[in-house]
Amino acid sequence: MTTILMKAIDNFFQCSLQKAAGFVFALSVSFALLTSFASAQGVVLRLQDSDGEPVVEAVMELLSDSASSSTSTALQEVEIDQRDKEFIPSVTTVVAGGSASFPNSDDILHHVYSFSPAKTFDTPLYGSDLDSQYREVFDVPGVIEIGCNIHDWMLAYIYVGQSELMAISDEQGVVSLTGMAPGSYTLRVWHSRLDAPQNYMEQEVIIEAGRTAELEMTIELARDRRVRRAPSANRKRYR
């Protein structure tokens, strides 16, 4: 276990020098490899912020040069609902090549858009009667921030990964993956508020057969980009 930990730390610092873009490790952020135990190989990551609160809706992805990392070749189709003037869920993962639809469960109209570099699009204003017409394909890995042009507070993220080796942290800030092939991976952690360039950090990890690595990570969260939804007496106009 000590060997794995040392190698992970060593790889991390090597990579942090090599990958200038998108690879910043803030001083306040720390990884710790806690234990590994015999079972099907996997990774469990426990995320907390600098106040010790669990970090929900963070994406952990294992990146590998090996094309066999992807456990499935079927194109993913995901749904991001619009309900009570909110996107549900607010963070979704999809494998590159997959697509997302944006049903409208409200009795009002929404106008979904993105101008993220990984995918730029905007739908017309539409209601529940036309919501099946709009589906977007995401070919390029990256993060797509979507919003509603009518309701400024509506915000959601689509994390387009390279393979199915990715998952989203739960209410306890825990995210786990199993079933990957043993080998060397880059573990990427993304969160919409992670205080780092492009909101992600990476670390090299080695997955050993029959072992699950348990990691803990503390991250610094920046201010949420979501704007306030509640009206105010000062500016009561419809938004």
Place this chain on the structure above:
Amino acid sequence: MQFSPLIKSPRLATIVCAALLSSLPALTHANTFSQVAVSAGEESNVPRALDGPNEKESRFTQLEYSFGKLYEMGAKNTLVLSAAVSSAKFTDLRGFDRVGLSVAANYNYKWALGAYAPVVSLSTSYGVEEYMGRARDNDLLTVDVSYLKRLSPAWFLTLGADYRNSGADSLPFDPIINEFGYDPVRSLPFDLYDYDSTSLYADLEYAFENGLLLNGGYRRVNGFTVSSTTTPTLKLYKLASALYTDPAFDSGWVAYQLEADTNEWSLGLSVPSSRDSSINLGYSFYDIRAVGRKTYTNRIFSVSYVHNF
């Protein structure tokens, strides 16, 4: 309380027709919305009196309900047609109780998609306000142009200018004003609320991460003001641009119109009470400088609840 017929001017008729058109579902895609605002507060100088003895403070309650439709005419263009009804009730000065009805059209051009794109907003509204007496009844036409920009998740800036044209009912001659030295040769108008004004304004909001919202605003108005007094003087009579017995009081009060510049400073704190509602504290200070070096102030403090449906 005397209520004038709703359709009492071609302008109002035109805009009412526009509002009715907005109810046609086939016009284009539209979102409906409504909002209710209930507030209570205190005003330090309700009659806008110049001299201390005539300054009357009063607590008040207000209720406003607005509803409308938002039309998206393109990715960058939206049109909002809305109507509002409102009422205000004063605990100590019942003569200032009023009800109002207004319709508005608001066109927004957004430079790009999203919450951070700058917006230019053009608005026009027309409303009527009915008081306890006809002398204070008025209809108000406004044209407003504003620039809105979210600078960050925390900061939001609004800059704007507006024009207001207020019209009053034609009033019969009131013989009581003879007692105050009314000169029929000079023929001073009776229409207290017949005037127009222009203003420039700026407002800056700061939202904390926990949802609290602070705002500060400034508005400079070049126009007129309507004040009341129990001691009209010859000097005041010569400065006034309209004069009439003030129906807001039982007797002995005269209301007059003066050309005036007003500096309005406002502060607000808004606390979200749910995703679609908030409780708000507001404070406004009015520094009114009228012709003849007539300077006076007014302060309004209010607590309000706003809910979007």
